[in-house]
Amino acid sequence: MKKRILVTGGMGFIGSHYIRTLLAEEPEVEVVNADALKYASNPLNVRDVEDHPRYHFRQVDLSRGDDVAELFAEERIDEIVHFAAESHVDRSIQSSLPFLKSNITGTYHLLEEVQKAGSTIRMVQVSTDEVYGSVDEGHTSEDTVLAPGNPYSASKAGADLFCLAYYKTHGVPVVITRCTNNYGPNQHPEKLIPRLILRALKGRTLPLYGDGRQERDWIHVRDHCRGVELVRKKGELGEIYHIGAEKPVANLEIAKRIAAALQQPLFHIQHVRDRPGHDRRYSLDTSKIRRELGWEPVIPLDEGLTDTIRWYQQQTDWYDGFMTDELKERTET
Template sequence: MRTVVTGGAGFIGSHFVRRLLAGDYPPLAGADVVVLDSFTYAGHMGNLEAVAERPSLTVVRGDICDKSLVSGLLRDVELVIHFAAETHVDRSIADATAFVQTNVLGTQNLLRAATDAGVGRFVHVSTDEVYGSLDTGSWAEDAHLRPSSPYAASKASADLLARSFHRTYGLPVCITRCSNNYGPYQFPEKMIPLFITHLLDGRKVPLYGDGGNRRDWLHVDDHCRGIALVAQRGRPGEVYHIGGGTELSNRGLTALLLDLLGMDWSMVESVPDRQGHDRRYSLDFGKASDELGYQPLVSFTEGLARTVRWYEEHREMWEPLKKRYEKHVRAAAGG
């Protein structure tokens, strides 16, 4: 099976590739895997180091907006897993241009090329943020899309495009929407790796507002296993939620991280809340459970402790990336 994984050098995409090539998803075993990644700041070859020498892996540096490149890569492809995206909400608030370019136009380019090439299955990986904020209960897959940030709006737009290519052209597309991911190799701009690496460096962590924003947390291994199940058995045209089943406030999560690293609240500073900050997300993943047999297997207590240990033991991997990223942010701000 020839499989193309876009964004396969990023946090979630590389985890999927490593697990796939390790044989952890038996129905997809034996695949020839092509990773297409533009290797922006968040994607790098270190994430694929463990499988870089596998003869069944080909890595292509390129942009999903490149029509000729994408068209060539998708010939004779049975499966596309589309992870590639601009994802950081704060950067989308500062400038949404790259988010529209990659998440909307890039996805459209992939969908068009996949349709023209007769790709056997296309899994579009999305996020719970497309729904906006929820006071109580959990979203089902047919909930209205009410994105709050430019990032979430760009992902909602891509979801609608994916659905339209199934309805209009018959492309066998499935859409997955996940909770907040965490785990090893995550780029240190997101909350968990940012807080861990700040604390390891003796720096205070920035807690938005009153810290009461609530999120469901999903280990990347559970997420990727859910995506593999959708790739195997998901019904074309359908949306599947992949959740973690652990809802915490940002303040509660901060307390857990402080405890794991033996620190106290003197290491926390309150910062002004993010513009348009959604208060709460929660996914009902009963559909994926009933149809595909999905359940999260990594307990949050175990997964978070393992994640902290990974950052403690792999400073050589994240420290240079974080320094370059922070230098870029300062330069962009004129500092």
């Protein structure tokens, strides 16, 4: 019998890449993609696998306990890789409740179902470097104290702690990954890199928060997915694994590279009022996953960024498909 993996949030950016990798590389695996189809989802992200015989979609809102219970009652599930989340920091500052509901309550409902099923379903909780808050210097290790600086990262930290608590008290077999900022095809147009690319393609200004010197350790989504897959297969239960390139770059530098790639003048880069509580720098020590599981990133930023820009240039229906009026306004004006 084939192993059935529940991938949550598979209509979003990273989850859809992960599903594609899984179906391509694991012939003995079936995928159940459970996603609430919220604003950041795009069914076109999985267009190439939607008719795959080992793929199956269910619309489920994880924040609703009854819906999650129904999912587990109706589907045989052997493992879970949990991507589903509200993921945009700016939105969490405007309104935190959806983050609490999806990210904490949603994770809680999954943990409950795993416990009810006898704690035999292995689960990977996909988390973020943002749970440590801003790191002025040096690197954070997997046991650094959590100090989230915005409601998004607080909700991810809360979910991670629920996972660890369920592991300790109920033996729920869970392992956590924490990754740095992802980029690549299929990322929602409200996120920094797609937003800058789409605006540059239209000859618009490239807005950056504050002085633009905030540093992020950008990693290509496919490198992240390879890390998650290794952790799914070989990660030790109850453990946390960092995933990152360990090559932090300032947002200003990213904007300059995009402007140069699309022949836009540097004066198009405009500094706008900073986001409240904006973390200056994240920096993960990723030696554990490299040493213990043999993972390392293989896509250099220059190469990945060039491919990503080309991908957005080639899209016609993809981003128009889910862009709301609000998003259109933000990318076009």
